[in-house]
Amino acid sequence: MTPTTSNPAFRYPQKTLDRASRAVRCAPFRLKFYVIMLDHSVSLSAVAGIAGIRNQYSKRNLSELVADGDLLWLIQVGLLRREVDGQGLTDSFRLTPLGRQLVGQWQSVGGFGKANLGDRLLNAMNRWLRLPF
Structure with a gap:
C-alpha cells in the first residue's frame, strides 16, 4: 500500500468522515502539514510558534498549548495518533x-x-460539549 492510498476494504461511516473533515477545516493547520505526515511524523516543536509558520504547517503563530490542544482534538476525531518509540509516547x-x-x-x-x-x-459542539454531530 502506498502512503497516499487507503484500504478500499474498510469504509468509514459518513458521519465519521464528515466530523473529521470538519475538524480539519476548523483546525489552524495547512494541507502541507498533513501531506508531510503521509511519510514522516511531525513534532509539536515543528508546529508551534514561528516554526509552524516557517514550515508552512500552520496558518498563524500558535502557542505550544494551543497547538497541542488542536492536535489532541485531531487525535480524538481519528485523524492523528501520537508517535511511539522505545521509551513510550x-x-x-x-x-x-x-x-x-x-x-x-x-x-x-x-x-x-x-x-x-x-x-x-x-x-465547537463536538469538541467542547461532546455532542454527537
Whole structure:
C-alpha cells in the first residue's frame, strides 16, 4: 500500500468522515502539514510558534498549548495518533488510516476547503460539549 492510498476494504461511516473533515477545516493547520505526515511524523516543536509558520504547517503563530490542544482534538476525531518509540509516547504525531484516506482525497482535489460558520459551530459542539454531530 502506498502512503497516499487507503484500504478500499474498510469504509468509514459518513458521519465519521464528515466530523473529521470538519475538524480539519476548523483546525489552524495547512494541507502541507498533513501531506508531510503521509511519510514522516511531525513534532509539536515543528508546529508551534514561528516554526509552524516557517514550515508552512500552520496558518498563524500558535502557542505550544494551543497547538497541542488542536492536535489532541485531531487525535480524538481519528485523524492523528501520537508517535511511539522505545521509551513510550513522544511529542510527534502521525496520520491514522482515516487520516491517510482523507489526505489522499484532499491531495486529489487540491485542498480541504475553508470552514464556514456552520462548520465552526458544529466543531465547537463536538469538541467542547461532546455532542454527537
